[in-house]
Amino acid sequence: MAQIIKTDCGLCVNCCGLDVHVEDDRIIKIEGTKEHWLNAGSMCPKGEHLMDWVYSPNRLKYPMKKVNGRFQRISWDQAMDEIAARLNVLKEKYGSHTLMLWTGSVGVEHIEMSYFMQRFRGAFGSPHFYNAEGICFRTRILARQMTFGRCPAEEPRNSNLVILWGNNPDASYFMNGKMIRERVAQGMKLVVIDPRRIPLADHGIYLQPRPGTDCAIALAMMNVIITEELWDKEFVDKWTSGFDKLTEHVKAYTPEQVEIISGVPAADIKNVARLYATTDGSCILEGVCSTNQQINGLQTHRANAILQSITGNVDVPGGWVTTPMLPLTDMRLPVEEKPLGAEEFPVFYQFGKRPAPYGSSSLLTEAIIKEKPYPIKAFINAGGNPAVTFPDTKRFMEAMKNIELNVCIDPFMTETGELADYVLPACTFLEETGVGGFPYCLSHCTPYVMLRKKCIEPLHESKAVWWIYNELGRKLGYEEYFPWKTDEEVVEYLFSKSVIPYQKLVDNPEGRLL
Known part of the structure; x- marks a missing residue:
């Protein structure tokens, strides 16, 4: 049964x-x-x-090593022994900073993978941990930190007005799309700002800007709100600074001037600005990459954060809300050196007390190719495919030619894996126990956590990513930093300093809202 x-x-x-x-x-x-x-x-x-x-037949089934341009099957012992030996040789020759780690996930979908990668680089002594967030989502986080000091999350479920700004939830956050349709039927107002006419545009007001002009539209909305004195005076007086400078700055961005820039009729900009400012519980839902992967992406996000602020839609139902996050045990180990970008982009690296967990990915390829500030010769990738997703694929491929040890960890053979010296089969999340849910609360303004449960044993010879780094660390002589033997031990350790103990997750398989 x-x-x-x-x-x-x-x-x-x-x-x-x-x-x-x-x-x-x-x-x-x-x-x-x-x-x-x-x-x-x-x-x-x-x-x-x-x-x-x-159950795809394309799953990687066992460790492989590239010999004379072709992959050959090897054992896990051979793979771990050889990779550890080559890492030691490279460390002796170039220093510990010669190792670079890359992951496709910052640790939201797969917390153990990210944590063990950061722990491994710390034990090795390298400052280099990079991931996809450094070239996409980080801009939004930084903009909100610069505006509020922390990164609030949107709460559209309780909104009276939602602006989908470069956001197509039907294609990416399908629950939001479903929820928005239900709320519109109940009377919620909807605005869609997007160069593409997405399906939800049929359910509200639609503005179609020229790509890359979003910030100008936001400034024009501020111009209308301030000129017509629609801002939340009590909130602005009590909780903000610099409003006089903002007032002066947006004078140049009249709706008529921004119509020339964006192609959006001035009358439509005024209409949306008035509707937004006069509706309590208004919420701007930004796209993950659409509004930040452009020349003025950071400033676009800052402008939207300021719109939320001057209308008082911060820490109110239906606005942007600062939410609690579940603290897990920090597995990182201190490293004296700083990653790429810490000097060039100091605000990106650290705004506030805590630095970003990763360096600036945009500097990665040039550092490898030019060997400046030093040679980076070892590259280990887990759960990512930068050969496809990284900006300027050709330049990335050229950088990989300068790598002396290239390891790829993934459930499947990818384009990045094809470039590797070793490919190691990772199991899927259904084949290991881990931290589930979303305790970081950036998607739905509702932090929740559950135990992600192993449903079946790992297929073929695949292993959990944490196990691979744990075993490799032990092979390198870092046993004291990698004592774990089972998935359950890892998860129990992660929750050892949490307000929710591990056993409570075991006893509540459906998860816990925080």
């Missing part, structure tokens, strides 16, 4: 609830968890094809 295991999906930051039906150590069906607070039984197309992904 099949067993139903309640877990969550690790494919993206939404971490939807899943009911995984298992019989004889094989998954026979996957459904959305009906009682889950977020997805309520629904699944996106990727979730609906999870079984195809787990």
Whole structure:
């Protein structure tokens, strides 16, 4: 008889609830968890094809080493021994900073992977940990930190007006798309600002700007709000500074002038600005990359944060809300050297007391190619495919030619894996126990956590990413930093300093809202 295991999906930051039906150590069906607070039984197309992904014939089945341009099967012992030996040689020759680690996830979808990578680089003595967030989401985080001191999250479920600004939830955050349709039917107002007319544009006011002119539109909205004295005077007087300078700055951005810049009629800009400013509980939902991967991306996000501020839509129901986060045990080890970009982009690296966990990915390829400030000769990638996703693919491929040890950890052979000297098969999130849910609260303004449960044993010879770094650390002589033997030991350690103990997650398989 099949067993139903309640877990969550690790494919993206939404971490939807899943009911995984298992019989004889094989998954026979996957459904959305009906009682889950977020997805309520629904699944996106990727979730609906999870079984195809787990049981794909294209899964990496065993460790492989490239010999004369072709991959050959080797054992895990051989792979760990040889990689550790080559790392020691490179460290002796070039110093510990010769090692660079890359991951496709900052640790939201896969906390253990990110934490163990950062722990490993610290034990090795390298400052180099980089990931995709450094070239996408970091801009939004930094803009909100610069404006508020922390990074508040949107709370659209309680909004009376939502502005989808470069955000297409039907394609990326499907629960938000469903929720917005339900709320519009209940009377919520909707504005869509996007060069593409997305389906939700049919449910509200639609502005179609020229790409890259979003910041100008935001400034024009401020111009209208300030000129017509629609700002929240009590909030601005009590909680903000620099309003006089802002007033002076936005004078040049009249709706008529911005119509020339953006192509959006001045009358439409005025209409949206008035509607936004006079509706309590208004919320701007920005796209993850659409509004930040442009020349003035940071300033665009700052402008939107200021719009939320001058209308008093901060820390109120339906606005942007500063939420609690669940602290997990910090597994990082101190490193004296700083990563790439710490000197060139000091605000990017550290705004406030705590530095970013990663360096500036934009400097990665040039540092490898030019060997400045020093030679970087070892590259270990886990859960990412920078050969495809990194800006300027050709330049990245050229950089990889200068790497003397290239290791790729992934459930599948990727374009980045094809360049590697060693490829190591990682198991999927359904084959290991870990931290589930989204305790960082950046997606839905609702921090929650659950135990991500192992549903089946790892297929073929695949291993959990944490185990690979743990074992490699032990091979290098760092046993004191890598004492763990099981998934459960790792998760229990991560929650050892948390207000929610590990056992409570075991006893509450559906998860906990914080």
